[in-house]
Amino acid sequence: xxxxxxxxxxxxxDPALSRYLPSERRAxxxxxxxxxxxxxxxxxxxxxxxxxxxxxxxxWRRKKMHGDRVAQMTEIDRHRCELSTARGRNVDWNEAVxxxxxxxxxxxxxxxxxxxxxxx
Numbered sequence: 001x002x003x004x005x006x007x008x009x010x011x012x013x014d015p016a017l018s019r020y021l022p023s024e025r026r027a028x029x030x031x032x033x034x035x036x037x038x039x040x041x042x043x044x045x046x047x048x049x050x051x052x053x054x055x056x057x058x059x060w061r062r063k064k065m066h067g068d069r070v071a072q073m074t075e076i077d078r079h080r081c082e083l084s085t086a087r088g089r090n091v092d093w094n095e096a097v098x099x100x101x102x103x104x105x106x107x108x109x110x111x112x113x114x115x116x117x118x119x120x
Contacts, residue, residue, distance in 0.1 A: 023119030064119045076100045
């Protein structure tokens with residue numbers, strides 16, 4: 001089987017992964033690979049999820065939250081600069097955050113979760 005990205009992996013859409021974000025799904029599939037190397041056999045998705053939740057997930061999520069926050073703040077700052085230019089005045093941070101959340105946050109989050117930068 002030739003898979004160009006983890007999002008194309010057959011298990012990516014498995015119902016067992018449905019509660020996870022796309023970035024978490026990729027991280028779990030990466031964990032499955034290394035767990036398989038360690039054990040010398042494919043551990044299967046259920047055992048992989050159990051192992052990931054027990055030993056990897058908490059630290060991975062802490063790092064992901066930090067990365068998400070940095071990326072989001074960078075995007076809001078970029079938006080602030082664009083708003084300032086468009087409005088012909090210096091837009092403050094709070095105004096930019098409010099506008100970004102109202103008009104861009106949902107689409108940004110969906111796009112961000114599909115990127116490798118969002119996690120595994």
